Amino acid sequence: MLSKNLLTKLNEQITHEFYSAQYYLAMAAYFKKEDLDGFANFFIVQAEEERFHAMKYFEFINDQGEEAIITGFKDPKREFTSAEEIFSLALEHEKLVSSLINDLMNIAQEEKHHPSIGFLQWFIAEQVEEEASMSRLLSLVKRVGEQGHGILMLDRELAARTFNPAAE
Numbered sequence: 795m796l797s798k799n800l801l802t803k804l805n806e807q808i809t810h811e812f813y814s815a816q817y818y819l820a821m822a823a824y825f826k827k828e829d830l831d832g833f834a835n836f837f838i839v840q841a842e843e844e845r846f847h848a849m850k851y852f853e854f855i856n857d858q859g860e861e862a863i864i865t866g867f868k869d870p871k872r873e874f875t876s877a878e879e880i881f882s883l884a885l886e887h888e889k890l891v892s893s894l895i896n897d898l899m900n901i902a903q904e905e906k907h908h909p910s911i912g913f914l915q916w917f918i919a920e921q922v923e924e925e926a927s928m929s930r931l932l933s934l935v936k937r938v939g940e941q942g943h944g945i946l947m948l949d950r951e952l953a954a955r956t957f958n959p960a961a962e
């Protein structure tokens with residue numbers, strides 16, 4: 795059984811995860827427009843991961859005998875000017891999501907709600923990976939710059955990313 799507070803916060807996290815998916819899809823659209831299809835692929839796959847995250851919360855809430863609440867949200871930012879800007883924003887966004895999950899874990903621990911603690915452990919580990927991934931790419935984009943061979947090499951690397959829920 796989930797407390798009202800924990801249930802509310804878990805439901806809010808569904809919204810945050812779906813919002814993340816839309817935000818990353820908007821970033822993918824920018825890269826498509828710039829003909830950087832590998833970068834676009836990276837963010838399309840990231841959006842799929844975020845929907846997968848949202849559905850994990852959805853299932854957990856239902857497994858706890860409660861009803862998941864689906865809401866809308868504000869439009870994500872759509873105007874971007876560079877790859878560096880996008881990876882800075884994506885890293886900032888992942889840090890925000892990490893802090894939300896840490897807050898959720900704090901509540902679960904204060905309430906000694908072991909099912910939630912176990913469930914949230916996966917997300918704590920996932921956020922370490924997500925922040926590291928955005929941070930690495932921000933650093934590489936800064937190093938190679940927006941034009942030239944380096945960005946095309948990076949685009950080729952990112953084209954290979956696939957969504958693999960079994961490995962998630």
Ligand code: FEO
Pocket residue numbers: 811814843844847888891924
């Ligand atoms: Fe679902 Fe990127 O955090």
